[in-house]
Amino acid sequence: MKVARRRILQASGIIAGALPLVGCEGVISNVADGLENPIPDETLVSSNKQIDQDFHLLSRATFGPRPGDLAYLKETGKAAWLKEQLHPESIDDRVGNLRSRRFETLELEAGDCCEFKREVLRRDLCRHALLKAVYSKRQLFEVMVSFWSDHLNINIEKGDCMYYKAAGDRLVIRKHALGKFQDLIRASATSPAMLVYLDGDQNKKEKPEDIPNENYARELLELHTMGVHGGYTQHDVFEVARCLTGWRVHDKFQRGGVFFEPKWHDDGEKKVLGHVISAHGGQSDIDKVVELACRHPATAQHIATKLVRHFVADKPPSKLVTSVAKTFSHTDGDIKECLIALFNSKEFDDYRGSKIKRPFQFIASALRATAADTHAHDPLIDYLTKMGQAPFQYPTPDGYPDRGEAWVATLLWRWNFALALIGNDVPSVKVSIEKLARSTGALKGETADPNKLMAHFLGRLPNENEKRALNIYVAQKSGKQQSQNLSQKLSQTTLAKARTDSGLVSVMLASPAFQRC
């Protein structure tokens, strides 16, 4: 979207004028809204009974549609839209950058973060992740960032990981999120955060009797590349661990700097996955191991399975997995090509509304759909913590689960979030439901048609049962028992009041259909 020069000037005028008056964050909100109206005058909503195909793409390839996104995708066309999203650098993301740029700790070298308190680093990382998910226009990129952050999970609470994660987020995950898989794994292998998290920096053969620390070697094969039943043996784990001995992280001077310590390296011959790695390879052993693991056919299968599970269905259709795995192998692990194959498949279109949103996605999608204004302070992040998905805090290296079953126990918190968000009861988060209702056509003058708003949230019109459920709410709130001839028995004003009651929007966000995508 082009921004007129006048708009920018207007925006900077707002900065100059408003700075002394309101807090800095208010200014950012104003400037961002000046760059682009968060709720357009008219918002296109689906009028289908089935989930709109484009809405479906937005539900999976982004953190959920914002008002206006559906119209934009329809205008642009799926192919061009995907191309744009797969080349995030081509997208003007001033709003996203403006909203998420105030975190200096995210820009620092690994070692420099040690100057900050852990709470500050944790908070910055979480806020940054959520703000990017909610406001960045480079949505598919952000979705992949979140996907790889789970795939190469780092728990920031362990050791010095808190200090090194920001650099890892930038130089491992974000740098390679849409690049080549092998580059991503290679970057992760010697990133300070991963070396600390999985004890790679303690894996040594200093004395002849030293036994290698297998922690990272095992997860490299089991989680990061081949998968638990990918065909490696326990002996392979041991041999990979030998290859990886000697990589260390400076912990005093130049803290966070990674270096290779030849004295700690086991320089003998190794045999990994049937290939001999000759003696005296030194620090090149790691390159060979990463290459062998990434090019193994089990890796293509494992990554394809995970991608299909994430974007298509909890039980990944095997035909699609095979085809994405083929693309992965043919393109030497080109992530973009895998995503194109995936989004253009018939299976992708078939599985609409079948995934359960994870808490992070539930919250991000609710904030996006309502065009909420937020700077993601603690009260908002606390909801993620309560629901068990605070960013970068999953304790074990397998990352937050990607199957719906793992998250269905969080409904109560989702319902409470829906109540609080719509009631403007989450400190630091503001929504304007009336504006949204007018934009979607759910509110025209005094007439209310909640179905339109529901269609905005679900990508389809509510079904008969959902309409009944909305009516139950309206009837309860207007103090009457539900009856067959509801509208006749209630006075118009009571009914209108109940229908425009913002609590009705909480019902929509708490509905089972909004938990799915």
Added chain:
Amino acid sequence: MSRPLSRRNFLRRFVMSNGEIASANKGNVMVCIFLRGGADTLNMLAPYADDRYYKARPTLAIPKPKSTQTPDGCLLDLDGFYGLHPKLAPLHPIFLENRLAFVQAVGSDNTSGSHFDAQDQMEHGEAYLKPMGGGWLGRHLHSGDHRDQTRSPLSAVAIGSVIPESLRGAPSASAIDALDDIKLKGSEETCCALSKSLQCMYGAEIGILNQPGQSTLKLLDRMHNLGTKPYNPSGGAEYPRTSFGKGLKEIARLVKSEVGLEVACVDLGGWDTHFVQGSLTGLHADNLDYLAKGMAAFDKDLGNFRDRVTTLVMTEFGRRIYENGSLGTDHGRGFAMMLIGNRIKGGQVHGRYPGLESTQTDVLGPGGMSVRIDYRSILAEVLTGVLGNRNIDKVFPGFEPQPLGLISSRITT
């Protein structure tokens, strides 16, 4: 469900319909504590009489017991062969009262060395590479004596925000942090209208949101009627202020409020100690401290309810016998399971000591203590002997449990 009613079942239903407390509510509770990450048995229940223990762990081993009275920098002797890590001292009195038992050399046939694969297998109650569907506690709840009764929404509870794999497929299961949190936050009328509307939608839902939606609504209803009184633990029990300690406190509260709890699950993580795990103090010792203080407080708090509660402590695998080059231990195999309860034949270590023979560079599977007892044998014995489940073949189909004599005859049902 057209099974003819037995006289006992008939009577039970009769009692229920007359408004008495359902027998399920008076029944037994099983608490499962899962130590995630592979806890190091050899530094909890150390075989101090075996010299190889000290050879394999030059820096990690815990010194031999000096006296049975004070756990000062050494093991607490249990039986002349095993000693308890001093951080487990709070559990020692329970052992001496014969209510705490260990079962040595337990494990599964999982050779993947993977935490996730081994945990899933154990929580599903399966054999390696033979997936069965659902968790072992889920199948127990479907096959036990009370399977036909309407269950309390609080019959199966997990502490935290995730339902563990072991409860997968349970007729009803809730993940909670604290009972006080179970409420909708809004005006009375909005919340009431919201619940009714959600009932309409979740009730009609097909797929995996139906049951959790309905359970959550029932739970809200139940808690609304129960009201919330502040909870004071009995017997001067002081729970540690960790999420594990708080979790156990909530479980004790559920047991005592008689809301139909049958199984409860709580995790304690942080046992994957590859690096500098420590000996008398340090990472591993801290974990033991949380575990022991939490469990001792739980036991004290239960007071008169102890007859009804049996606690199991398990982990996915033990660690290697020998320490690695970074003063930690890698993934091993066998471990000792811990059981606490008045119905447990405690005060002893069941299961034969497997020895520490494992070779240094084990290439066939992670080296560790060997596995002599399939974990399912213990689960089966507790389900039968304590919870009265007569359909163990439904819980562990195709598995022949090996009885170990873990159940005490102190209490008769």
